[in-house]
Amino acid sequence: MFTKKLDAWQSAYAADLTVFEPEDSTHPEYDAMQGKWDKYRYTFEGGSDFIGKYLKKFSTRENTTDFNNRKEISYSPSHAKSAVIDIKNSIYQRMIDITRVGGTPTYMSAIRGENLGVDLDGNTINGFIGRLVLPELLSMGKVGVFIDRPILPENPSLLDTQKKQPYLYMYKTEDIRNWSVDKHNQLTSLLLRDYTYVYDDQTGLPVKETINYRLLKLTPAGNVGVTFYNSEGETHGNEIVLNLTRIPFVIFEINSSLLTDVADYQVALLNLASSDMNYALKSNFPFYTEQYDIRSEMAQLLAANSIKDSDGNDVDKPGTSSEAGKAKNYNTNVGVAQGRRYPANLERPAFIHPSSEPLLASMKKQGELRQEIRQLVNLAVSDIEPRHVSADSKKEDSKSLESGLSYIGLELEYGERQIGEIWSMYEKSKLVPTIKYPENYSLKDDETRRLEAKQARELIPVLPSLTYQKFMAKQIARLLVGHKVSNSEFDIIMKEIDDSLIVVTDPDVIIKDFEAGFLGTELASQSRGYPKGQVEIAKKDHAERAARIVLAQTKAADMKARGAEDLGVEEDAGKREKDDSRGTSLDVDIKDKTRGKGR
Secondary structure (H helix, E strand, O other): OOOOOOOHHHOOOOOOHHHOOHHHOOOHHHHHHHHHHHHHHHHHHOHHHHHHHHOOOOOOOOOHHHHHHHHHOOOOOOHHHHHHHHHHHHHHOOHHHOEEEOOOHHHHHHHOOOOOOOOOOOOOHHHHHHHHHHHHHHHHOEEEEEEEOOOOOOOOOHHHHHHOOOEEEEEOHHHEEEEEEOOOOOEEEEEEEEEEEEEOOOOOOEEEEEEEEEEEEEOOOOOEEEEEEEOOOOEOOOOEEEOOOOOOEEEEEOOOOOOOOOHHHHHHHHHHHHHHHHHHHHOOOOEEEOOOOHHHHHHHHHHOOOEEOOOOOEEOOOOOHHHHOOOOOOOOOOOOOOOOOOOOOOOOOEEEOOOOHHHHHHHHHHHHHHHHHHHHHHHHHHHHOOOOOOHHHHHHHOOHHHHHHHHHHHHHHHHHHHHHHHHHHHOOOOOOOEEEOOOOOOOOOHHHHHHHHHHHHHHHHHOOOHHHHHHHHHHHHHHHHOOOOOHHHHHHHHHHHHHOOOOOOOHHHHHHHHHOOOOOHHHHHHHOOOOOOHHHHHHHHHHHHHHHHHHHHHOOOOHHHHOOHHHOOOOOHHHHHHHHHOOOOOOOOOOOOOOOOOO
């Protein structure tokens, strides 16, 4: 956490900067946390670096060759990283519900990913926070964001301002070397470590990476001075004075990393998994066993068969004790194509293998460790926000994980507000964005979103305010498709809702209102989203259809054609009705209705 004390640089501001050694300047908190940060970093990133750092020898009996061979077949059990990523996804899933209004035009366009985005790499603010800042914050407990801007001319035009908008980039916690704050917890001095490439003059390609430092501090005039150093403490150029009253750096911080307790679990898992892999590979070769009778062995020693003479030929003669040691070969050919004879009353020769009990026990223990890792990560999230003890908060205690997620969301909201304020300071604007993160971080799947949208949609027809109805319609759109469509498409959806004359578009409601005389034909058609001009076309089609119906119903169909002779009025009614049935003047689809020749 930031200390509240003012550092001694204020009294020594006029000192010669060339004697400053940035490589050795670190905050006491930095020194205390550096070892832990290293473990958190290795644990979260995993891979071969984690294996090389934390894989240990079994004992002094394992030589270097065996240890290196075992290291080559070991893998990194990144279950701690997976648990942290699940928490990150839980928060990122709700970022579509963040409300951001106001702010400068360049800020509002940048957070949507326009004009190269907030980081000049095409990222939206959700992408920048969710993909870069949030994983670093959860795994390390702290991360910094620098708000920078290209240098403008002395009298910049509007075009210069638009082309050189502010942008963001992230600093890992290990690169925030030293700092001091005032009583309002605002930075007064800050030392950062940068990594820059050295490029080849001929090819323009990077050849190596160098370490540099930048020192930002408030000057006596109230502005921000920036000085750059190399690793030897030599300054690069003169001090740059920014026309800002705040150091353009925002620190996101929670009280502890989510890996505080589980990093050691992953180290234990690494060594257990490595042991299991080694055991499974080396014990995967069954070996042959066969009982023998010592009496038969003695007989063979006395017989000493297969003794070679000086010419290398077999001779059958009793051997002496000195010849018995080289008289026989006990190697046995085994395999599916080989038979084996064994003495009576002895167990049959067989292949045996080491017991799998140690391996099964280790695998069971690893399963328990994996489960405990997720439990501890969730517990770490829950502990971010203190537990309440009042009776009214018992319901909240049952949702401690969601409470912890909400606390993380509040920290992100605070940091993003600071970014928006500094962005406006760069542009000398009073338009400061208003940012509101969700208060509830309950996990939502598509089914849950559809259910919430259905409940909101049922509320719209009974609302007396058209503005209120449009607001609810926007909430439904944001809930269902806000995370599935592009920013431009979503803006079109929002504009269409604003431009709509009515919000209730339920067909049943519109039909009932139309039939009751509350709604006209033109507005009913617009409410259903039909193109302009469809009302006139529909009226014409409806009139023609009504005319056909009236003509068909009023036709003097003589009952004599139906077999009722007494009711007939025409002699040739049957023939006339036959001709009418073949007529096409009242039909939409005109075709010949004459049947084929009868039989």
